[in-house]
Amino acid sequence: MTHTVVKNATCTFCGCVCDDMELHAEGDRIVKTKLACGLGEAWFKNHTAEHLYPDALIDGQPSSVEEAVQAAADYLYEADMPLVYGLSNITCEAQRAAVALAERIGGVVDSHTSL
Amino acid sequence: MNRADFIIYWGGNPADCHPRHFTKYTLTPxxxxxxxxxKGRTMVLVDVRETPSVRAADIFLQVRPGKDFEVITTLRALVxxxxxxxARVAETGLTLAQLQDLVGRMKNARFGxxxxxxxxxxxxGKHMNSAAVLALVAELNAFTKFVCMPMxxxxxVTGADVVMRWTTGFPFGVNLCRGYPRFNPGEFSTVDLLVRGDNDAALILGADPGATxxxxxxxxxxxxxxxxxxxxxxxxxxxxRVHxxxxxxxxSAPGTVYRMDEIPLPLRPILQSPYPTDEVVIRRIHEQVKAKPAWLPASFKKVPCA
Structure with missing residues (x-):
């Protein structure tokens, strides 16, 4: 099994975004963390690269990403006032794409800040 | 970390919720x-109950629940x-002497x-409480340097604020229905929109509103x-309908993330995911929407030019 080490890794569990972790991974899971707090360690060890979930679901039924993207686009295009919400656990690059999509569909874009 | 010699945590429990905040950013370095x-810093914790963070504090002020706004307003008056x-001070669960001591310490701080x-x-009180803290901190700058930051x-979530600010001019709750950004928390914030039933579709990105x-x-x-x-x-x-x-x-997804003090940091993912990144999927949805004819309201009639 391949053993990989990443130094100065960044933890994105909470708003502290500590960027001094050392991570050790074996295969598709993280096995060891250095300098991470209890919450960060749990965050890293809870996420694996295994294929645990279906690629996509439409009405609860497994489907391809392509079909799901098409269905999502149809729903958002048909809507008069779609909502784009969340954005707190995705990267800035994805957030930027989300704002562009919200502008295209004429929707509201909002994050956890408003809670 | 480099400057603050007086630190107040208000309504938070960093020892449990942001475990490395004290040791990496604020108190010990x-x-x-x-x-x-x-040893060069003083830390005051203000909360409604004793939490594990109390052990890290020099002074603990226990406010009666729901009385934060009254305490902040009193502090602003004392400043x-x-x-x-x-009699009103007594209702907050704190004494006038405690608040006068706190104001004295705030004014004497080099950087708070x-x-x-x-x-x-x-x-x-919700956002009125936050607004009161901002006002208090702004007024303290007549005496010394003082800043505040939400935990x-x-x-x-800080990245979301920053990205929305530079793309639309507003930090959250931005309505683009008319083709230009409008900002009005309470009207265009998610919970209010959903409770009123204003939206007719929703795209949820990395959030679980169904549980919260x-x-x-x-x-x-x-x-x-x-x-x-x-x-x-x-x-x-x-x-x-769609997940x-x-x-x-x-x-397993690379990119940039903002720390709560608005410092952008690069990610160093260690694993290779079998799934696409959010950015890729959002862009693909955008491409599909873009391929459709431009949307016009049903009542739209082309006005002939004179």
Missing amino acids: KGKHVPMGR KNQPVDQ VIFFGMGLSMTR RGHGN MPQPAIDHLARIPTIVLDPKVTRTSRLA ITTAAMGI
Whole structure:
């Protein structure tokens, strides 16, 4: 099994975004963390690269990403006032794409800040 | 970390919720202008109950629940040497002597910080409490240097503020229905929109409102076509029409994330995900929408040019 080490890794569990972790991974899971707090360690060890979930679901039924993207686009295009919400656990690059999509569909874009 | 010699945590429990905040950022590190580290700093904790964070504090002020706004307003009066009503101070659970001592310490600080948590911004008074803290801190700058910062929960919620600010001019709750951005918290903020039933579709990105929001908001999400992008199948995914699994930020998805003090940091993902990143999926949805004819309201009539 391949053993990989990443130094100065960044933890994105909470708003502290500590960027001094050392991570050790074996295969598709993280096995060891250095300098991470209890919450960060749990965050890293809870996420694996295994294929645990279906690629996509439409009405609860497994489907391809392509079909799901098409269905999502149809729903958002048909809507008069779609909502784009969340954005707190995705990267800035994805957030930027989300704002562009919200502008295209004429929707509201909002994050956890408003809670 | 380099400057603050007086630190207040208000309505938060960093010892449990942001475990490395004290040791990595605020209290223990030796700073450029605070060479003594922890010994050169004073920490005050303001909360409604004793939490594990109390052990790290020099002074603990226990406020009666729901009285934060009254305490902040009293502090603002004391900062300006205005008279205060003793009976009203007593209602807050603190004594006038305690508040006068706190104001004295605030004014004598070389550089002060107030970190405020959800115990302040999500309880009675809500955004009025946050606004009161901002006003207090602004007024303290007549005497010394003082700043404040909200304690952010989710990993990149600060990034969401920053990205929305530079793309639309507003930090959150931005309505683009008319083709230009409008900002009005309470009207265009998610819970209010959903509880009123204003939206007719929802795209949920890396969030689980189905597990956290008030029930009327969840009911509305179940009524309308909801689309979820998340690394896991969440409660919201189960009530949604469409779910797409994506790579987890920082674990298997690369990119940039903002720390709560608005410092952008690069991610160094260690794993290779079998799923696409959020960015890729959002762009693909955008491409599909773009391919459709431009949307015009049903009542739109072309006005002939004279």
